[in-house]
Amino acid sequence: MADGRDQLVLLNPGPVNLSRRVRAALAGPDICHREREYTDLQESVRSGILGVYGLSADEWVPALLAGSGTAADEAMIGSLIPEGATLAVVENGVYGERLRSIAEAYGISVRRITAEWGAVVTGEAVAAALDDPRGITHLAIVHHETTTGRLNDLASVADVARERGIQLLVDAVSSFGAEALELDGWSIDACAVSANKCLHGAPGVSLVLLRREALARTAMGRGRSVYLSLHRYVEAQDVGSVPFTPPLPPMFALDVALGELVAAGGWKARHDTYVRRAKRIRTALDDLGLTRLLSDGDLSSSLTAYRLPEGMTYAQLHDALRQRGFVVYSGQGSLEPSIFRVANMGELTSADIDGFVATMEEIL
Numbered sequence: 001m002a003d004g005r006d007q008l009v010l011l012n013p014g015p016v017n018l019s020r021r022v023r024a025a026l027a028g029p030d031i032c033h034r035e036r037e038y039t040d041l042q043e044s045v046r047s048g049i050l051g052v053y054g055l056s057a058d059e060w061v062p063a064l065l066a067g068s069g070t071a072a073d074e075a076m077i078g079s080l081i082p083e084g085a086t087l088a089v090v091e092n093g094v095y096g097e098r099l100r101s102i103a104e105a106y107g108i109s110v111r112r113i114t115a116e117w118g119a120v121v122t123g124e125a126v127a128a129a130l131d132d133p134r135g136i137t138h139l140a141i142v143h144h145e146t147t148t149g150r151l152n153d154l155a156s157v158a159d160v161a162r163e164r165g166i167q168l169l170v171d172a173v174s175s176f177g178a179e180a181l182e183l184d185g186w187s188i189d190a191c192a193v194s195a196n197k198c199l200h201g202a203p204g205v206s207l208v209l210l211r212r213e214a215l216a217r218t219a220m221g222r223g224r225s226v227y228l229s230l231h232r233y234v235e236a237q238d239v240g241s242v243p244f245t246p247p248l249p250p251m252f253a254l255d256v257a258l259g260e261l262v263a264a265g266g267w268k269a270r271h272d273t274y275v276r277r278a279k280r281i282r283t284a285l286d287d288l289g290l291t292r293l294l295s296d297g298d299l300s301s302s303l304t305a306y307r308l309p310e311g312m313t314y315a316q317l318h319d320a321l322r323q324r325g326f327v328v329y330s331g332q333g334s335l336e337p338s339i340f341r342v343a344n345m346g347e348l349t350s351a352d353i354d355g356f357v358a359t360m361e362e363i364l
């Protein structure tokens with residue numbers, strides 16, 4: 001373990017290190033999900049989620065699911081895209097490609113908007129694709145493309161979608177809670193979120209935060225899936241119930257984690273904390289001569305991808321760090337042989353970040 005730590009320091013983009021209170025909450029009481037205790041817990045989590053970006057409960061509703069972030073992506077796409085619709089998908093990393101695979105698995109007609117992994121996708125490029133004569137009705141995009149650390153320009157993309165009356169679905173799995181996300185202002189219909197990234201909860205709960213109006217518009221999306229039908233979750237959760245057995249331990253943990261986010265000053269304060277950590281890591285690793293995949297203006301606050309140091313494999317770097325208590329993350333797909341990623345989400349101290357930097361100096 002790293003100095004002063006009883007856990008590995010996780011510098012992977014989720015699951016993240018938990019606070020002691022959040023971890024303790026995982027061992028909450030034995031309860032039945034058809035009793036008042038569960039309804040209270042669920043209501044608390046629902047209002048906590050709306051509170052992160054100050055959304056109105058009249059217009060927005062979170063559908064809480066058992067599953068990882070991909071379950072939320074799948075529920076969002078499967079439930080909100082009606083028969084006969086055409087979905088455009090922005091693909092500049094693994095997660096954009098995953099959104100497209102989900103749509104294809106559901107037999108949804110897809111128009112791909114592709115770019116190299118890590119490359120920018122501008123509002124103009126999206127606009128050109130959306131003007132496709134086949135008639136696009138929906139657009140899906142990943143906000144923070146965790147593959148490379150790129151924060152996609154959601155504001156510009158949202159503008160072009162809104163101008164054309166196209167419904168916008170967002171994978172905000174690795175940005176919700178730590179990046180600017182103007183759900184109302186950007187006319188977003190729904191976004192997929194996970195408990196165990198920037199919200200600092202434990203894995204096992206994910207959710208789709210959606211406009212009630214979007215749900216009403218797609219009443220027939222209900223038929224595509226039984227377990228991942230957002231309609232079922234919202235109907236039940238609106239009356240304090242739940243359609244299937246919920247993941248109780250991570251629900252307890254998420255409730256505490258949302259309380260800690262508020263106590264720490266909300267998403268903006270978390271963003272600032274992440275920016276400070278990222279700056280410390282980026283400055284130090286730049287000084288060590290490492291090359292970043294993307295430059296400052298393109299990056300999220302929570303992850304940086306680097307070229308592997310000359311003459312070192314990912315396994316060598318990973319194992320040397322792991323031995324000293326730090327877990328970093330490999331590249332994915334075509335980037336796997338050439339990069340490594342350092343995330344700075346989760347319950348980390350400045351001593352953890354300093355320790356990581358010192359360890360990198362030692363190893364290199």
Ligand SMILES: *Cc1c(COP(=O)(O)O)cnc(C)c1O
Pocket residue numbers: 013014068069070071073095142144145146171172173174194
């Ligand atoms: C982590 C992540 C997901 C979901 O991955 P799971 O393994 O299902 O949790 C989806 N999209 C993005 C952008 C992510 O970073």
